[in-house]
Amino acid sequence: MEKWVHMSLVMLLVISMDFGVKGDDAEEVTYDGRSLIINGQRNILFSGSIHYPRSTPQMWPDLIAKAKQGGLDVIQTYVFWNLHEPQQGKYDFSGRYDLVRFIKEIQAQGLYVCLRIGPFIESEWTYGGFPFWLHDVPGIVYRTDNEPFKFYMQNFTTKIVNMMKEEGLYASQGGPIILSQIENEYQNVQRAFGTAGSQYVEWAAKMAVGLNTGVPWVMCKQTDAPDPVINTCNGMRCGETFTGPNSPNKPAMWTENWTSFYQVYGGLPYIRSAEDIAFHVTLFIAKNYGSFVNYYMYHGGTNFGRTGSAYTITAYYDQAPLDEYGLFRQPKWGHLKELHATIKSCSTTLLQGVQRNISLGQLQEGYVFEEENGECVAFLINNDQRSNVTVQFQNSSYELLPKSISILPDCQNVAFNTAHLNTTSNRRIITSRQNFSSVDDWKQFQDIIPNFDDTSLRSNSLLEQMNTTKDISDYLWYTLRFENNLSCNDPVLRVQSAAHVAHAFVNNTYIGGLHGNHDVKSFTLELPTTLTNGTNNISILSVMVGLPDSGAFLERRFAGLNNVELQCSEEETLNLNNSTWGYQVGLLGEQLEVYKDQNSSDIKWTQLGDILIDETTLTWYKATFATPEGDDPIALDLSSMGKGEAWVNGQSIGRYWILFHNSKGIPSQSLYHVPRSFLKDSENILVLLEEGGGNPLGISLNTVSVTDLQDNFSKLPFPTFV
Numbered sequence: 205m206e207k208w209v210h211m212s213l214v215m216l217l218v219i220s221m222d223f224g225v226k227g228d229d230a231e232e233v234t235y236d237g238r239s240l241i242i243n244g245q246r247n248i249l250f251s252g253s254i255h256y257p258r259s260t261p262q263m264w265p266d267l268i269a270k271a272k273q274g275g276l277d278v279i280q281t282y283v284f285w286n287l288h289e290p291q292q293g294k295y296d297f298s299g300r301y302d303l304v305r306f307i308k309e310i311q312a313q314g315l316y317v318c319l320r321i322g323p324f325i326e327s328e329w330t331y332g333g334f335p336f337w338l339h340d341v342p343g344i345v346y347r348t349d350n351e352p353f354k355f356y357m358q359n360f361t362t363k364i365v366n367m368m369k370e371e372g373l374y375a376s377q378g379g380p381i382i383l384s385q386i387e388n389e390y391q392n393v394q395r396a397f398g399t400a401g402s403q404y405v406e407w408a409a410k411m412a413v414g415l416n417t418g419v420p421w422v423m424c425k426q427t428d429a430p431d432p433v434i435n436t437c438n439g440m441r442c443g444e445t446f447t448g449p450n451s452p453n454k455p456a457m458w459t460e461n462w463t464s465f466y467q468v469y470g471g472l473p474y475i476r477s478a479e480d481i482a483f484h485v486t487l488f489i490a491k492n493y494g495s496f497v498n499y500y501m502y503h504g505g506t507n508f509g510r511t512g513s514a515y516t517i518t519a520y521y522d523q524a525p526l527d528e529y530g531l532f533r534q535p536k537w538g539h540l541k542e543l544h545a546t547i548k549s550c551s552t553t554l555l556q557g558v559q560r561n562i563s564l565g566q567l568q569e570g571y572v573f574e575e576e577n578g579e580c581v582a583f584l585i586n587n588d589q590r591s592n593v594t595v596q597f598q599n600s601s602y603e604l605l606p607k608s609i610s611i612l613p614d615c616q617n618v619a620f621n622t623a624h625l626n627t628t629s630n631r632r633i634i635t636s637r638q639n640f641s642s643v644d645d646w647k648q649f650q651d652i653i654p655n656f657d658d659t660s661l662r663s664n665s666l667l668e669q670m671n672t673t674k675d676i677s678d679y680l681w682y683t684l685r686f687e688n689n690l691s692c693n694d695p696v697l698r699v700q701s702a703a704h705v706a707h708a709f710v711n712n713t714y715i716g717g718l719h720g721n722h723d724v725k726s727f728t729l730e731l732p733t734t735l736t737n738g739t740n741n742i743s744i745l746s747v748m749v750g751l752p753d754s755g756a757f758l759e760r761r762f763a764g765l766n767n768v769e770l771q772c773s774e775e776e777t778l779n780l781n782n783s784t785w786g787y788q789v790g791l792l793g794e795q796l797e798v799y800k801d802q803n804s805s806d807i808k809w810t811q812l813g814d815i816l817i818d819e820t821t822l823t824w825y826k827a828t829f830a831t832p833e834g835d836d837p838i839a840l841d842l843s844s845m846g847k848g849e850a851w852v853n854g855q856s857i858g859r860y861w862i863l864f865h866n867s868k869g870i871p872s873q874s875l876y877h878v879p880r881s882f883l884k885d886s887e888n889i890l891v892l893l894e895e896g897g898g899n900p901l902g903i904s905l906n907t908v909s910v911t912d913l914q915d916n917f918s919k920l921p922f923p924t925f926v
């Protein structure tokens with residue numbers, strides 16, 4: 205009951221620092237059972253995830269300003285290893301990958317940073333953030349007590365920590381970083397590794413702590429996080445599910461409060477209401493002494509290029525308080541802002557007071573925090589999903605909405621109820637700025653369908669796809685030259701795939717294709733075909749839509765074709781697995797980088813011919829457009845297309861997949877964000893790779909805005925940065 209009193213007696217754990225010189229504004233970050241303590245100050249911290257490579261440096265100042273205006277104290281980000289070290293020992297921290305610039309921007313706006321180094325991050329990010337070259341390190345087993353893996357994990361973690369130290373970015377040096385994370389939800393896979401898994405957790409904690417950042421480390425979803433690393437909760441309902449810190453001197457922290465959920469192709473958006481989020485955040489603070497809550501995501505952004513993991517759509521957490529474009533999503537943003545302000549108004553009492561719980565009815569309870577000086581905060585909770593209930597508290601009546609919590613910062617007046625929206629919803633407005641409906645707008649380039657004779661990479665087996673492409677492309681051609689000696693001329697071609705999409709061609713003619721989905725990845729194509737007497741060419745294009753990002757033994761995953769056969773009848777089946785296969789990694793257009801428009805003489809762009817809708821043709825399309833006036837974000841509506849990838853001025857805005865409809869019969873994503881910083885003043889070049897028979901004449905360029913029904917948020921002056 206009087207947990208806090210006991211906890212305050214626990215010795216504070218002070219993390220040692222080994223920095224020679226501390227800046228004037230260096231802040232010591234420690235913690236105890238109640239909260240983080242920054243320079244001697246306790247606070248209840250609200251945090252939000254914004255991932256720097258999922259937006260652009262030009263967007264960062266506005267996103268951070270809106271997070272601050274929404275009442276956040278901390279910005280949380282992962283560090284994306286495969287962006288930063290695409291080849292072993294070759295680093296990239298430029299442009300959207302400029303981690304230091306992102307952190308300094310947060311610092312400039314007076315917020316703190318929680319840096320989740322991982323370096324395994326999952327995050328619906330291709331390969332969970334691991335660079336693919338790790339796969340080819342001899343003897344490697346990821347995320348366990350394995351020397352090669354630990355070497356590279358330590359090497360990258362050290363690189364990042366040293367970089368932060370050199371820039372003076374830890375709070376202990378006067379910088380904004382108050383927390384770091386090592387590993388990520390390891391408990392989900394730990395059992396697969398047995399005792400080696402436990403040894404790895406010990407090692408990871410020790411390795412991280414040994415880097416002497418001067419600020420605490422956390423491990424999320426790791427109930428046995430070794431001291432002094434703090435175990436934190438991830439989930440939708442940590443107020444109900446968190447079993448608590450694993451030591452009385454660690455605070456209750458929620459590192460991922462899911463504001464929505466990531467969406468996959470074929471899936472529907474997950475709508476988590478503002479009221480539900482507010483209920484669980486409040487419960488975590490009231491019941492669990494929660495002192496740190498992070499919204500995952502506060503701004504999701506865009507999986508540009510090929511960075512999304514298997515089947516993940518290009519828009520990431522568009523339903524977050526700031527939508528994909530960085531616009532306010534109401535009422536979510538405004539409702540949480542009011543919650544944050546209410547909690548802040550009484551956080552001293554929450555942090556210093558003694559908590560007691562009271563019963564207010566069968567499904568109603570209360571938490572009261574009282575200080576010796578009489579200051580008092582009450583949370584009145586109605587767990588009844590259906591009914592309003594009137595409860596008595598300190599001689600007054602309070603009506604509680606269904607499944608809600610009323611916050612009384614003075615134990616008398618209700619300042620906030622989690623289910624009472626004081627913010628009006630807004631709506632997205634899409635304004636058409638340019639159509640590309642004229643044949644003259646477009647040029648096209650037909651990619652080739654390679655036959656066996658066009659290939660040089662050969663194998664007498666079906667190769668694993670990721671190991672063959674090394675992830676430089678989504679595409680791998682499996683080709684075969686086949687002398688028809690079957691007793692029939694019209695066999696069924698049966699192709700079993702553990703990749704994501706397969707398109708089959710016989711003698712350069714498309715005969716059909718199929719795809720799997722996020723939950724059931726394997727599928728079998730069964731296509732009746734007609735062979736000619738003598739030599740036939742079979743070419744199968746196997747496609748991946750992102751690498752896997754989760755689970756144990758990621759290094760051993762199999763993708764690609766795993767069985768190919770021709771069947772005349774039950775009795776007569778010819779298995780082709782051990783035939784001599786010829787391979788082509790990627791498409792011709794990718795090799796030529798046709799999206800870069802460097803006028804290579806190899807690229808024969810032609811006038812737009814007949815568009816073969818619903819035919820798989822592998823066609824590249826090119827058009828130009830002028831930059832729409834104003835500052836509103838820009839999006840391409842690709843709903844007339846099939847499946848592929850889009851580039852603007854040589855930069856990939858991501859994969860699109862319109863043909864994969866969800867249970868409502870519509871594409872999971874039709875609008876694709878084109879950041880303004882990708883554009884020139886005029887003559888912007890749009891290139892599309894279409895693999896599913898889409899029609900570019902139906903594309904439109906749009907600007908995106910939101911209605912402002914109540915607050916004129918967008919008119920508020922935000923700091924401008926250059």
Ligand SMILES: *[C@@H]1O[C@H](CO)[C@@H](O)[C@H](O)[C@H]1NC(C)=O
Nearest residue numbers: 292293358359360362363366
């Ligand atoms: C990481 O490994 C490379 C060699 O691959 C080495 O040059 C570098 O010093 C290492 N960095 C750290 C921080 O261990």
Ligand SMILES: *[C@@H]1O[C@H](CO)[C@@H](O)[C@H](O)[C@H]1NC(C)=O
Nearest residue numbers: 461462463480481484485488
């Ligand atoms: C996490 O967020 C959900 C909604 O996204 C909310 O219901 C829940 O209370 C939050 N939990 C914490 C501990 O913040």
Ligand SMILES: *[C@@H]1O[C@H](CO)[C@@H](O)[C@H](O)[C@H]1NC(C)=O
Nearest residue numbers: 205560561562563564569570
């Ligand atoms: C207070 O919480 C404890 C522990 O959850 C529970 O056993 C007790 O019944 C609660 N008391 C009231 C009055 O609700």
Ligand SMILES: *[C@@H]1O[C@H](CO)[C@@H](O)[C@H](O)[C@H]1NC(C)=O
Nearest residue numbers: 590591592593603604605606
């Ligand atoms: C609860 O009360 C509010 C007004 O206080 C009312 O608008 C709402 O309809 C009531 N809900 C139920 C389920 O009775």
Ligand SMILES: *[C@@H]1O[C@H](CO)[C@@H](O)[C@H](O)[C@H]1NC(C)=O
Nearest residue numbers: 580596597598599600615616
């Ligand atoms: C509630 O009323 C009783 C009797 O009138 C009084 O003794 C008590 O002090 C009151 N409590 C509060 C919190 O006002």
Ligand SMILES: *[C@@H]1O[C@H](CO)[C@@H](O)[C@H](O)[C@H]1NC(C)=O
Nearest residue numbers: 542618619620621626627915
């Ligand atoms: C509700 O919104 C109004 C107008 O924005 C504001 O004045 C008021 O304080 C808000 N109420 C709460 C409980 O936050």
Ligand SMILES: *[C@@H]1O[C@H](CO)[C@@H](O)[C@H](O)[C@H]1NC(C)=O
Nearest residue numbers: 635636637638639640641904
């Ligand atoms: C594009 O076409 C649509 C539908 O035909 C039309 O409503 C829209 O106004 C056009 N946009 C422009 C910029 O011409």
Ligand SMILES: *[C@@H]1O[C@H](CO)[C@@H](O)[C@H](O)[C@H]1NC(C)=O
Nearest residue numbers: 339340667668671672759760
């Ligand atoms: C990956 O390919 C190389 C040849 O490039 C081969 O030696 C190795 O066995 C393959 N590894 C796996 C796991 O398939």
Ligand SMILES: *[C@@H]1O[C@H](CO)[C@@H](O)[C@H](O)[C@H]1NC(C)=O
Nearest residue numbers: 686687688689690691778783
């Ligand atoms: C048909 O050709 C395959 C090789 O393509 C060979 O293995 C098989 O024995 C041949 N079958 C007959 C009936 O000739």
Ligand SMILES: *[C@@H]1O[C@H](CO)[C@@H](O)[C@H](O)[C@H]1NC(C)=O
Nearest residue numbers: 690691692693735736737738
């Ligand atoms: C193919 O060969 C078979 C016999 O082997 C013959 O019956 C058939 O007519 C031939 N088809 C063509 C198109 O030549």
Ligand SMILES: *[C@@H]1O[C@H](CO)[C@@H](O)[C@H](O)[C@H]1NC(C)=O
Nearest residue numbers: 664665778779780781782783
């Ligand atoms: C292909 O070769 C592998 C290994 O050489 C063998 O295990 C497998 O049975 C063969 N498959 C067929 C269909 O012959």
Ligand SMILES: CC(=O)N[C@H]1CO[C@H](CO)[C@@H](O)[C@@H]1O
Nearest residue numbers: 711712713736737738739740
């Ligand atoms: C060897 C052979 O007959 N190949 C044929 C495959 O099919 C194409 C037409 O689709 C023919 O042109 C080839 O002769």
